[in-house]
Amino acid sequence: MDFEFTEEQLEFKKSAIRFAQKALNDKVIERDRDAVFSRELWKKCAEFGIQGFSFPERYGGNNADILSTMLLMEGLGYGCKDSGLIFAINGQMWSVQMPILRFGSDAQKDKYLHKLCSGEWIGADSITEPDSGSDAYSLRTTARLDGKYYVLNGSKTFCTMAPMADVFVIFATVDKRKGFMGVTAFIVERGHAGFSVSKDIDKMGLRTAPFAELILEECKVPVENRLGKEGNGAAIFDDVIEWERSCILASLLGGMERQLERCVKYSKERKQFGKTIGKYQSIANKVVDMKVRMETAKLILYKVAWMKKAHGKATMEAAIAKLYLSESWIKSCLDAVQIHGGYGYTTEYELERDLRDSVAGTIYSGTSEIQRNIIARYLGL
Amino acid sequence: MRILENLEKFLLTEIAVDLGKKSLDPNEDLLEQGIIDSLGIMKLVLFLEESYGIQVDDQDITPENFQCLSSMVKYVEQQLQNK
Numbered sequence: 001m002d003f004e005f006t007e008e009q010l011e012f013k014k015s016a017i018r019f020a021q022k023a024l025n026d027k028v029i030e031r032d033r034d035a036v037f038s039r040e041l042w043k044k045c046a047e048f049g050i051q052g053f054s055f056p057e058r059y060g061g062n063n064a065d066i067l068s069t070m071l072l073m074e075g076l077g078y079g080c081k082d083s084g085l086i087f088a089i090n091g092q093m094w095s096v097q098m099p100i101l102r103f104g105s106d107a108q109k110d111k112y113l114h115k116l117c118s119g120e121w122i123g124a125d126s127i128t129e130p131d132s133g134s135d136a137y138s139l140r141t142t143a144r145l146d147g148k149y150y151v152l153n154g155s156k157t158f159c160t161m162a163p164m165a166d167v168f169v170i171f172a173t174v175d176k177r178k179g180f181m182g183v184t185a186f187i188v189e190r191g192h193a194g195f196s197v198s199k200d201i202d203k204m205g206l207r208t209a210p211f212a213e214l215i216l217e218e219c220k221v222p223v224e225n226r227l228g229k230e231g232n233g234a235a236i237f238d239d240v241i242e243w244e245r246s247c248i249l250a251s252l253l254g255g256m257e258r259q260l261e262r263c264v265k266y267s268k269e270r271k272q273f274g275k276t277i278g279k280y281q282s283i284a285n286k287v288v289d290m291k292v293r294m295e296t297a298k299l300i301l302y303k304v305a306w307m308k309k310a311h312g313k314a315t316m317e318a319a320i321a322k323l324y325l326s327e328s329w330i331k332s333c334l335d336a337v338q339i340h341g342g343y344g345y346t347t348e349y350e351l352e353r354d355l356r357d358s359v360a361g362t363i364y365s366g367t368s369e370i371q372r373n374i375i376a377r378y379l380g381l
Numbered sequence: 382m383r384i385l386e387n388l389e390k391f392l393l394t395e396i397a398v399d400l401g402k403k404s405l406d407p408n409e410d411l412l413e414q415g416i417i418d419s420l421g422i423m424k425l426v427l428f429l430e431e432s433y434g435i436q437v438d439d440q441d442i443t444p445e446n447f448q449c450l451s452s453m454v455k456y457v458e459q460q461l462q463n464k
Contacts, residue, residue: 103440137419178412180419181444228440234419235442315423377420380395 003302009068013075019048020079028082028208032353035200035207037164039122041085046119050076050089055097059113066243067305070250077254081350083357084208086251087364088161091209092116094244096123096169099185099236103228108187112167124165126156126214127237134370136171137180137234141216143172150174150186150226152194152219160364162197162212166190170214171233183233187225194219205356242318244365246304249325252361253301255354256294256329259336263287266340277339286335293328300324316378323371326361333358384433384454391428392450396421407451412444422447429453435460 023044031038045051054069055061064072076086097116100108115121132138141154152172159168168188175182188195198213228236267278267287277283300321307314333355337344344351362368389405397405397416411417417425425447426437435457446456 175444178444178448179415180422181412181417181442181447229443229445231443231445232440234422235439238419238423239439374420374423377424 001303001306003067003299003306005067005071009071012068013071016048016050016072016075017079020076023048024080024082024085029347029350029353031082031208032084033207033347035202035210037088037161037208037210038085039164041082042089042122043119045085045089046117051093051097051119052117054093055101055113055117059101059109060117061113066246066308067302069247070301070305073247073250074254074257077251078258079254081353082208083251083255083354084206087206087248087357087360088122088209090244090248090251091125091160092123094240094247095125096167098240098243099125099169099227100187102239103185103232103236104187105224107224108227112187116167121166122161122164123167123169124159124161125169126159126162127171128158129155130157134367136237137183139171139173139183141170141172142176143174143184143186143221145174145223148223149220150223152186152188152216152221154216156214156216158201158211159197159214160206160209160211162214163200163210168214169227170216171237172216174230178231180234181231183237184230185227185233185236186221187227188216188219188221189225192219192221204359205353206360207356238315241365242304242308242314245318245322246301246308246314248361248365249297249301249321252325252329252358253294253297256290256297256332259332259351259354260287260290260294263290263336263339283339286339290332290335293332297321297325297328316375319366319371319374319378322366323368323375326358327368329361330355330358384457385450387432388450388453388457391425392416395424395428405450407454408449410449412448417447429457433457433461435464 024041049062052061053072054064057063080086097113100112116123127136129139129141141152143150143152154172170186170188171183172186173182174184194217196215198215200210200212264287267283268276270277304314304317304321307317337351337355340349340351343349392405393402422442429435429437446452
């Protein structure tokens with residue numbers, strides 16, 4: 001394993017930090033309070049090259065490898081305080097763009113990837129349904145072949161960016177009897193007949209990336225919009241979720257670094273009982289734990305990137321990284337609030353928002369419980 | 382050991398261990414019976430890649446190739462020929 005970064009990679013991370021600090025942090029408190037997504041910031045990110053970063057140049061991308069992409073996300077997580085925006089961008093990159101790139105036809109790639117990389121269009125994916133969350137492949141949405149169309153019926157929920165997305169990757173079953181191998185992926189455009197989006201669902205964190213329900217009522221999707229083969233949906237989902245887990249987590253790593261620096265600074269400045277609070281072991285230990293979690297997380301995550309680059313797959317390692325980073329992020333957010341005391345509890349200090357945002361990490365892209373199931377299976381249990 | 386027996390043994394001892402089955406019919410639909418689920422397929426793919434030195438692309442993980450023992454054997458033989 002070699003985690004030596006090139007000058008170019010490190011410079012790109014630095015420029016991502018500078019870009020995020022300068023362009024993305026305006027009015028985050030207000031946008032979080034009002035649950036408002038900013039299309040303007042989305043476009044700025046695309047202009048900077050984020051959405052297209054690891055996609056081929058012919059689609060407006062940068063063709064970067066996974067380690068470089070993770071560094072970019074780390075920089076973004078460090079510089080940008082709007083975790084919802086970063087989450088939504090990652091959702092599009094790994095759950096919409098990546099499956100189209102890896103499993104799509106040339107026509108699908110030509111039609112969608114440029115618009116998504118350029119920020120002209122927003123993409124969302126949806127597998128979760130009211131009755132199927134962790135047991136995602138027991139989904140009930142059906143797809144029936146009818147001439148030149150598939151007709152989709154069912155509903156989806158918790159679809160991040162549904163209120164404003166232009167195109168969706170939606171999973172439905174073409175044959176319920178085949179279980180997870182009946183699941184098939186489709187590219188559905190907002191304008192397709194029979195497709196609609198319900199009102200936003202209010203939530204605890206990541207509030208700048210709204211989510212909603214999707215309704216599919218005799219929704220007609222052209223046959224050429226099937227993504228991959230019939231029954232290939234679960235494999236597509238499993239393939240791209242490793243990317244998603246790795247890269248969303250990288251942004252959390254950046255957040256951990258930002259938070260740690262802030263806590264170190266505060267612990268050296270804030271005085272109580274005549275000395276700085278960092279001199280008390282009970283505070284210093286919390287800061288040290290934050291540092292240890294961050295360094296451990298870094299190694300676990302870089303190992304996943306290295307394995308994916310070298311071998312293509314890293315299912316168990318990605319599950320370990322997802323489990324460890326998301327749970328560590330919550331612990332560090334709690335520590336940061338506690339270290340800052342009453343100030344940490346205020347909206348103004350922006351630590352409580354990090355904490356609210358962090359909770360989603362152990363739920364999205366497979367809950368902590370599911371990550372443990374995956375690891376247990378690989379251990380032969 | 383032939384591919385069929387090797388695969389049957391792996392499925393019975395690693396994937397379908399809770400079902401208490403002694404054997405599998407080569408044409409038995411393992412998907413409809415829920416013998417192979419989404420986590421089981423990951424282990425199965427890993428087993429095929431390590432045992433036969435083949436690369437199982439995600440595009441190949443379809444009912445056509447994994448519905449029953451016979452289809453799996455056919456798939457592995459094809460991949461071995463293409464190596």
